[in-house]
Amino acid sequence: MAHPTDVDKELNAKLVACLREHDFFESEDESVKREMVLARLDQIVKEWCKRVSLKKNFSEQTAAEAGGKIFTLGSYRLGVHQKGGIHVAPARDNVLAKLTFERSC
Numbered sequence: 001m002a003h004p005t006d007v008d009k010e011l012n013a014k015l016v017a018c019l020r021e022h023d024f025f026e027s028e029d030e031s032v033k034r035e036m037v038l039a040r041l042d043q044i045v046k047e048w049c050k051r052v053s054l055k056k057n058f059s060e061q062t063a064a065e066a067g068g069k070i071f072t073l074g075s076y077r078l079g080v081h082q083k084g085g086i087h088v089a090p091a092r093d094n095v096l097a098k099l100t101f102e103r104s105c
Helices: 006-021 028-055 060-066 098-104
Strands: 069-072 086-089
Touching: 028 060, 028 069
Parallel strands: none
Antiparallel strands: 069 086
């Protein structure tokens, strides 16, 4: 793989400057808060999926395995994301149809 050229580096610096100018990057405090909120939201989603599963008369084991997953835009771990943007969906395609979750809200 070729290393970035001087032009690549210059364009990258301009892009980063523009993103900073438009407050695209979150602060360290915002990052910590986001991680805490996502962890709590993950717990809530898993509890909600289990509760819906039990309401639908699934076994305790099936309900526990129903799970739930939080999907964020971009990659927070790689630092390639924008502020906000969270999607919630069943963890996998199983006996709990997406329609079940849409109607349970």
